[in-house]
Amino acid sequence: MSSMPMFSLTAPAMPIARLLRSFLSPLLAYGVALGLCAAAAAQGVPQMNLPRVELQAGMHRIDAQVATAPQERQVGLMHRRDMPMHEGMLFVFEQPATQCFWMRNTLLPLTAAFVADDGTIVNLVDMQPLSEESHCSKRPVRFVLEMNQGWFAKRGLKAGSKLSGRPFAQR
Known part of the structure; x- marks a missing residue:
């Protein structure tokens, strides 16, 4: 009795295998990146290598x-x-x-600016380090900008002030 493999990759199936690898590779890389973020957070290591964008608040x-x-x-x-x-x-x-934001494991006093799609600051909240008190936007937003506490106040920025930059460009 001869043995026959249960599954075999024949020549026509090879493009499918390559397609699956090309689809799964980015997903695997994304999963590894998320795992590294989680591991870093669990070990008390800050995120320092995220992409960056330049924004403006007036000058x-x-x-x-x-x-x-x-x-x-x-x-x-x-x-x-x-x-x-x-x-x-x-x-x-x-x-x-x-x-809604809180400050678990956050060592710096921060101000959160809840920002509308067009860059308008909806509201600002000062947040204290290591606090689990929840601070929320006054209306639905997609953007939140955290800066050192006092940064907005020192520049006279408040609700209604406008931020500009690539994320707030009109769609």
Whole structure:
């Protein structure tokens, strides 16, 4: 009795195998990246290598890390011991919603600006380090910009002020 393999990749099936690999490779890479973010957060390591975008608040320039993936948003600025005054983090969500933030494992006092799609600041909230108090947007937004506490106030920026930059460009 001869044995026959249960499954064999024949020549016509090879393009399908290549297609599956090309589809699965980016998903695997994304999963590994998310796993690294989670591992870094669990070990108390801050996220320092997220993509960046330049924003403006009038004549003031902001160098913002951009957190778009759920795990990146979850870690945010946790475990950072310092941050230059012109830097911050822009959280980008898929859909406008009431966004709520807290400061678990966040060592810096921050101000969160809840920002509408057109760059208008909806509301600002000061947040204290290591607090689990929830701070929410007053209406649905897709963007939240966290800066060192006092950055907005020192520049006279408040609800109704406008931010500009690539994320707020008209669609």
